[in-house]
Amino acid sequence: MKIPIVLAVAVAFGLLRFLRVKLLIWAAAWWIGIYILLRFGFTAPIPSSVITIYMGIVSIAILAYVSSSQERRDEISGPLIRFMTEKRYTLLLAVAVVAIPALAAANVYVRMNVSIEPPLFSRTVHPASPADITVHDKRIDLDAGENPFRHLETSNPQEFRKHVENGRRVYYQNCVFCHGDTMSANGMFVHGLDPIPTNFHDTIAQLRETFLFWRISKGGPGLPDEGGPWDTAMPAWEKFLQEDEMWDAVLFLYDFTGQRPRGREEVATK
Amino acid sequence: MTNGIMNGAMNRRVLILLGPVAGIVMFLGVVWMASVFVGHNEYKEPYRAPAATADATPRAEGVAAEKAAAETKAKATPYTEAEYRRFPGVGSRVAIWSVAQLHLLFAAFVLAVPMFAFIIEVIGYKTGDERYDRLAHEFTNLLSVSFSLTATFGAFLTFMLIILYPKFTNYLMSVFSPTFLPYVLLFFFEAFFLYTYYYGWGKFHPLVHLGLGLGLNVVGTAIMMIANAWLTFMMSPRGISDTGAVLSVRDAIFNYTWLPINVHRFIANIAFGGSVAAAYAAFKFLQAETDEERAHYDWMGYIGNFVAISAFLPLPFAGYWLAKEIYAFSQTLGLTMMGGAFSWLFIIQAVLIGNLFLAANYYLWLGMGRVEGVQPLQKFIKYLLIGITLCFAVWATPRSIIATVSEIRAMGGSAHPILGYLGVMSAKNTAVNILILTTFMSFLLYRRTGKVATVAWAKIGHAAQLAIFATAAFIVIFLGVYGYFVEATVRIRLSVPQVSSVLMAMVSITAIDVFLFRGATRTGEVRWGRIPRISQYVLIFIAVTFTWLMGLMGYVRSGLRQHWHVYGVVRDTSPDAFTPTLGFATKVVSVTVLEFFLLIGVVFWIASLHDRPDFQRQAKTTRRTGAHEAELT
Numbered sequence: 001m002k003i004p005i006v007l008a009v010a011v012a013f014g015l016l017r018f019l020r021v022k023l024l025i026w027a028a029a030w031w032i033g034i035y036i037l038l039r040f041g042f043t044a045p046i047p048s049s050v051i052t053i054y055m056g057i058v059s060i061a062i063l064a065y066v067s068s069s070q071e072r073r074d075e076i077s078g079p080l081i082r083f084m085t086e087k088r089y090t091l092l093l094a095v096a097v098v099a100i101p102a103l104a105a106a107n108v109y110v111r112m113n114v115s116i117e118p119p120l121f122s123r124t125v126h127p128a129s130p131a132d133i134t135v136h137d138k139r140i141d142l143d144a145g146e147n148p149f150r151h152l153e154t155s156n157p158q159e160f161r162k163h164v165e166n167g168r169r170v171y172y173q174n175c176v177f178c179h180g181d182t183m184s185a186n187g188m189f190v191h192g193l194d195p196i197p198t199n200f201h202d203t204i205a206q207l208r209e210t211f212l213f214w215r216i217s218k219g220g221p222g223l224p225d226e227g228g229p230w231d232t233a234m235p236a237w238e239k240f241l242q243e244d245e246m247w248d249a250v251l252f253l254y255d256f257t258g259q260r261p262r263g264r265e266e267v268a269t270k
Numbered sequence: 271m272t273n274g275i276m277n278g279a280m281n282r283r284v285l286i287l288l289g290p291v292a293g294i295v296m297f298l299g300v301v302w303m304a305s306v307f308v309g310h311n312e313y314k315e316p317y318r319a320p321a322a323t324a325d326a327t328p329r330a331e332g333v334a335a336e337k338a339a340a341e342t343k344a345k346a347t348p349y350t351e352a353e354y355r356r357f358p359g360v361g362s363r364v365a366i367w368s369v370a371q372l373h374l375l376f377a378a379f380v381l382a383v384p385m386f387a388f389i390i391e392v393i394g395y396k397t398g399d400e401r402y403d404r405l406a407h408e409f410t411n412l413l414s415v416s417f418s419l420t421a422t423f424g425a426f427l428t429f430m431l432i433i434l435y436p437k438f439t440n441y442l443m444s445v446f447s448p449t450f451l452p453y454v455l456l457f458f459f460e461a462f463f464l465y466t467y468y469y470g471w472g473k474f475h476p477l478v479h480l481g482l483g484l485g486l487n488v489v490g491t492a493i494m495m496i497a498n499a500w501l502t503f504m505m506s507p508r509g510i511s512d513t514g515a516v517l518s519v520r521d522a523i524f525n526y527t528w529l530p531i532n533v534h535r536f537i538a539n540i541a542f543g544g545s546v547a548a549a550y551a552a553f554k555f556l557q558a559e560t561d562e563e564r565a566h567y568d569w570m571g572y573i574g575n576f577v578a579i580s581a582f583l584p585l586p587f588a589g590y591w592l593a594k595e596i597y598a599f600s601q602t603l604g605l606t607m608m609g610g611a612f613s614w615l616f617i618i619q620a621v622l623i624g625n626l627f628l629a630a631n632y633y634l635w636l637g638m639g640r641v642e643g644v645q646p647l648q649k650f651i652k653y654l655l656i657g658i659t660l661c662f663a664v665w666a667t668p669r670s671i672i673a674t675v676s677e678i679r680a681m682g683g684s685a686h687p688i689l690g691y692l693g694v695m696s697a698k699n700t701a702v703n704i705l706i707l708t709t710f711m712s713f714l715l716y717r718r719t720g721k722v723a724t725v726a727w728a729k730i731g732h733a734a735q736l737a738i739f740a741t742a743a744f745i746v747i748f749l750g751v752y753g754y755f756v757e758a759t760v761r762i763r764l765s766v767p768q769v770s771s772v773l774m775a776m777v778s779i780t781a782i783d784v785f786l787f788r789g790a791t792r793t794g795e796v797r798w799g800r801i802p803r804i805s806q807y808v809l810i811f812i813a814v815t816f817t818w819l820m821g822l823m824g825y826v827r828s829g830l831r832q833h834w835h836v837y838g839v840v841r842d843t844s845p846d847a848f849t850p851t852l853g854f855a856t857k858v859v860s861v862t863v864l865e866f867f868l869l870i871g872v873v874f875w876i877a878s879l880h881d882r883p884d885f886q887r888q889a890k891t892t893r894r895t896g897a898h899e900a901e902l903t
Contacts, residue, residue, distance in 0.1 A: 046689060047677040049668075049673065050668065050689060053617075053621070053666050053667075054666075058659065060625065060628060061628065061655055061662075064631075064635075064655065065651065065652060068635040068636060069635070069648055070802075073802075126605060127609075127611070128605040128611065142602065143600050143602055184682075185682075185683050194675055195678060195684065198684075199682075199685070202685050202690055205758065206609075211601070211605070224611075262757065262759065263758065264598075
């Protein structure tokens with residue numbers, strides 16, 4: 001969070017409380033305050049699509065509150081009716097009548113006057129895998145399959161470590177250039193890639209090992225439609241690596257990030 | 271004067287006769303004009319000598335031989351069974367989709383209204399309050415027309431399946447052939463119970479009548495369970511070989527998702543029925559002309575909404591169980607649903623359900639205005655609203671965020687470093703549980719408005735309720751945070767203690783409340799009907815949103831199979847075997863919901879005909895009044 005912005009909003013709210021302003025001002029203040037926090041208050045900016053969802057919710061909530069009792073409805077509508085009917089506000093009303101379309105026009109101008117960049121796209125981060133794939137002429141069941149070396153973790157830890165170390169070798173010989181030393185999607189080629197590679201720290205705990213195997217072996221060319229636009233640079237590693245090497249790389253990804261792969265749920269009605 | 275009236279009546283009769291006569295004359299005129307037009311303008315072959323008299327040219331012989339060969343070939347065409355047929359215009363998929371959705375919505379309504387009526391009738395029987403009995407009877411008025419429409423749409427759907435997807439329908443019928451006769455038999459029982467329940471109102475002992483209502487509900491639920499077996503089999507097949515040969519019909523029925531769908535639909539039907547009943551009351555409230563009518567329909571809307579929201583509260587848990595079973599059956603289906611092509615529909619779902627919760631709370635807050643006098647509990651609304659808004663925002667936070675390239679770079683990846691934590695199940699489960707608790711608190715506040723507890727232990731009781739609420743909220747949030755530190759299979763299991771603590775809190779707080787407010791002092795009377803009109807639009811909004819959600823989530827469940835009729839076994843090779851865009855899907859669902867509400871409007875109208883005065887009597891009365899007035903003048 002950007003502390004100065006959060007503090008500024010908090011101070012503004014404190015001031016309004018001190019001045020004992022009316023409900024209409026409070027409603028506007030809440031809307032603007034939340035918007036400022038969402039738009040400018042986060043170090044890693046929130047995408048505008050999410051801000052739109054949040055502000056929609058906030059708008060509905062504020063409308064619900066100000067109309068939830070007769071007293072609040074009177075309190076909110078009274079000043080508006082006075083503003084629109086009393087003579088002393090005529091000039092201000094005229095200004096408001098001009099300002100509303102002018103603001104709309106300004107909004108259009110600001111939105112249109114942006115640097116040229118690729119449009120928004122709804123790329124699915126984890127597209128669904130097929131039920132099975134064929135790698136080096138061998139059918140791999142992605143639903144019921146398991147990493148063939150995972151069981152060694154308990155049955156033969158020494159052998160398991162060998163596979164993890166082999167996975168480390170595979171990773172640092174092939175994957176590090178894009179996914180980075182620390183697997184945080186900050187490899188040396190990352191500035192030339194769009195979309196940027198996967199950050200393994202925040203995704204793989206939700207996925208089963210077979211899913212990672214599918215992504216590694218089939219890469220960008222094997223992505224289904226919902227994973228598009230088809231512009232990931234991930235190669236199909238089955239063309240360069242043996243099956244065991246890819247399973248070992250999967251073991252290493254979990255080992256390095258300290259995460260556990262998603263297990264297989266039991267079917268209750270079986 | 272009398273002559274004038276007589277002339278007027280004669281003129282009307284002449285006009286009534288003139289209408290059809292003019293129609294027939296115009297029709298004949300159009301036929302004549304069309305025949306003249308065609309006769310004058312159609313292409314005519316130039317005169318040629320008769321074939322027998324003309325010399326056979328090589329071309330004429332060739333044409334004749336070609337024609338004869340075509341005829342021979344046509345006669346020898348072997349009979350082949352069509353795999354698919356195309357529906358004109360919108361295509362087969364959209365046609366089946368719309369009809370199936372309409373059938374399902376009416377079926378849900380026909381199952382839901384008896385449940386609703388039965389619950390209300392039981393309350394009426396237990397409390398001795400005849401208003402409940404009248405209310406239940408009023409709702410059953412809607413049943414007979416809806417039942418006919420459901421059956422009509424059912425037949426329509428069957429014919430459409432046979433016409434458009436003959437091969438697949440044949441396969442499904444061969445797998446489930448033993449279930450069809452019991453299904454038809456149950457329909458007979460359903461008709462018997464439905465009509466005796468409706469026409470026998472007040473004609474039997476109340477317990478006998480309640481027995482008929484119970485029978486109606488049991489049979490209706492059994493019908494639903496059989497139909498559920500067919501559709502869940504398509505999603506999670508069992509009891510068949512890899513090529514689709516039937517190994518066990520029993521296993522095909524008791525497939526992986528059958529039980530969760532049964533539970534989910536059963537609860538959802540109660541919520542749906544309650545919400546449509548409340549919308550009906552809201553519609554009548556807005557039409558009402560007297561305070562008595564407004565009071566009656568306000569109360570009716572409140573009861574409908576109460577039943578709907580009570581059923582709605584456990585619904586997310588049933589849905590969660592279903593989703594878990596789908597994931598367990600196939601990781602691919604689970605990922606398609608929650609992380610793949612359909613994941614954005616769950617954000618739409620979150621927005622709709624969040625709005626439902628907000629609307630339900632808002633209706634209760636508006637309802638506090640029914641109670642006369644000062645309402646000190648109003649001051650708590652803002653805190654409840656903050657809780658609801660926060661939970662709503664968390665629930666609607668997407669995991670796969672739509673972002674520009676520069677936004678993704680600024681975030682440092684496709685997941686936001688902070689919001690990324692809100693896009694996963696731990697946060698969303700916590701948000702749903704807190705939303706449910708908050709809605710429950712709103713209901714408690716509404717219940718207490720205008721009452722002061724007078725029991726000696728009132729303070730301790732309030733403190734105990736607050737402590738239970740705080741403990742439940744703490745457990746839910748603690749387990750939600752803990753979920754981030756354990757693996758997915760453990761995290762999923764944490765939802766059970768979360769749900770249990772919320773349900774325990776609701777039950778225990780209600781139990782304390784009942785005793786706490788026994789013999790409470792009233793600070794103001796409840797004035798039914800004294801509620802702003804906007805509240806009635808909220809009830810209609812809730813019903814429409816429920817229906818929309820049913821359509822949307824029905825599409826997710828069905829669309830998950832993607833290019834499979836029966837997932838992994840019978841492939842869909844029709845031209846429609848692709849997943850439509852979310853925008854297209856939501857449009858189809860929206861149009862279907864609109865059609866449903868238009869049809870349900872017709873049902874309401876037909877049901878209201880029952881209360882209209884008899885036509886002849888009305889006409890006679892008008893005539894008599896007219897004659898009386900004529901005499902006076």
